[in-house]
Amino acid sequence: MRRVRYYEYGGPEVLTAEDVDQPVPQAGQVLLRAEAIGVNFVDTRFRSGPGSGSIFHRPLPGRPTGDVVGTVTRVGPGVEPQLVGRRVAALAEDAYADYVVAEALWLAAVPDHLDAGDASMLAMSAPVALRILRAAQLNPGDTVLIHAAAGGIGHLAVQFAKFLGAGTVIGTARSSSKLDFVRAVGADVAIDYAQPDWPDQVRAAAPGGVDIVLDAVGGTILQSSLDLLAPFGRAVVYGAATGELEQIPVVKLFALRSVTGFNLTAWRHASPDQARHEMDEIADLFAAGRLRTTVHAGLPLTQAATAHELIETRSHTGRILLLPDARST
CATH class of the missing domain: 3.40.50.720 (NAD(P)-binding Rossmann-like Domain)
Structure with missing residues (x-):
């Protein structure tokens, strides 16, 4: 599978696509086949390195986070097998990849027929x-x-x-x-x-x-x-x-x-039941059409650098997605 990481701090060009084995979900985790990955501003700061401010320091290699929409293909120990085959959303690390490991506890179920842009908001942004x-x-x-x-x-x-x-x-x-x-x-x-x-x-x-x-x-x-x-x-x-x-x-x-x-x-640590309730509440609002997400661009996974450039130039409105199944042009 393909994965994007960075091995030095710097501009978007340090994002590196590589071929690696699929990760294996551990206890409490699931493996998702990624359909779309929502790119977040904070990861452009982590990638730039400590010079962006002390709060943005993360060790190398850099594993970008993202709001992943995908289908559960495998579960780790202690996770319900019935999750396999379900379309879900999750905030995950090492998210710029064809397959992504996520914590089962905070998966957001994606309502039927919800598009990738709306679904990408269910786990974190909304x-x-x-x-x-x-x-x-x-x-x-x-x-x-x-x-x-x-x-x-x-x-x-x-x-x-x-x-x-x-x-x-x-x-x-x-x-x-x-x-x-x-x-x-x-x-x-x-x-x-x-x-x-x-x-x-x-x-x-x-x-x-x-x-x-x-x-x-x-x-x-x-x-x-x-x-x-x-x-x-x-x-x-x-x-x-x-x-x-x-x-x-x-x-x-x-x-x-x-x-x-x-x-x-x-918030999730302090009030997990309320946090889970609000995730369900948000999914219902999207399913009913009462919330809407604007997708500025959907880019192939290998164009992660372009996604970061768009964010850093502040030229986008709404959401930028990486689409693993899309072809580079």
Whole structure:
């Protein structure tokens, strides 16, 4: 089978396709024949190496993670044999491959007829998008500011915010085409956060402040966002794409503001039953057509470098997929 790894840090060109034996699932694991692999921003930072920021350090060889959609072909010890033949989705390591090992406990069952783009969101992106809003304790009528709203998680967070009853949803992105996309998925206001006056534009749209901020950008974006919170406003930080781990001045919280961090693995460990329930809830919403995923590009597995280039140039909207069965052109 084919697998893509990297053996040195650097640009997308370090991603290396190689022929290897199929992996063997261990206890609690399954082997998936991959149909599609959702590519995530964070792996471009891991590939770039520690220079991207201390939070992005991973040892070599690099085993990219991804949101894998596939069919169970084999199970490890302790896993129900009935899973063989089922179409599922999973967040997995060493994901850029024809066959991928995944943990059986967090497989997401894929509803019948769901396409690969939607299915790729079931295991990680959609659960994060829903839970960060619930962690923010969204109330009906709240004003929500969502950064990077054109991305894989962001464009789902916009939809979830509306579904959960938000009053005004403000989405930020870069470039006019991305702003159009953010509006198309449901945002009431779209703002280019590359513009220096973006906080003033948010204030114009929400004169009383915003109730919720969802941020995975970090750096100065997070610092400015805290100043935009209304009294009792809540910020949820679930990443730091800039690699900058900001110190949050306590004085900013004295204005009746709060900041919560979120990590999917920690959430699953702390509340596994609720995390599983939400995965099922999300699958039902996709099956009913109440959520939708935009796939920007579907590329052959051997074009993983191109997928990373698209992400790093921030030229995509929605999801980028690697398709093992697609032919390179």
